Amino acid sequence: DTGVSQDPRHKITKRGQNVTFRCDPISEHNRLYWYRQTLGQGPEFLTYFQNEAQLEKSRLLSDRFSAERPKGSFSTLEIQRTEQGDSAMYLCASSFPPAGGGYEQYFGPGTRLTVT
């Protein structure tokens, strides 16, 4: 089991550019979550998928953000026309809710975005 992986680990971009991040969940996990963490705060939920269906989007997710999970495997998070306020750590997590309970989410290492 290789765990959740994210690519890239770091991204520096200029304001107004588009960026795309990728997340590969743990292989048997059917749920995939995106969170954002800024300095001094806990992670904040952005959106999540069950298989390929996007089930919920936070009001934090402006229309410049879009996420996909084609074929229910990896996911991408795209930010269009980046702003300095988008600078944050973007975290991906996955889970597989078992019949017997246990709703732990397992996080990847994150992608740190810096918008200059």
Add this chain to the structure above:
Amino acid sequence: DQQVKQNSPSLSVQEGRISILNCDYTNSMFDYFLWYKKYPAEGPTFLISISSIKDKNEDGRFTVFLNKSAKHLSLHIVPSQPGDSAVYFCAASSALSGNTPLVFGKGTRLSVIA
């Protein structure tokens, strides 16, 4: 409006002693609670969880206590070790009701002094 609150930004404990990290929540719909540990430049690592049907869950050196009437949970680490030094996040969800996204507190930085 912070639904999950960790009121102590930092805590220092001597090696071998007990560390107690506290967390309060305001949303009575939360029914599943988790603790995560985070080192710099890494993602959060799951430590231990508890559902609202229990009041205690133990895993090795880690024990989580849940007081539903007070909307309070705590994480006990015994004995504390220098490798436990990290930021600890409390998280909650309504997973048992089918709503699984996590709501996190702001974290408590634990320093275990040798």
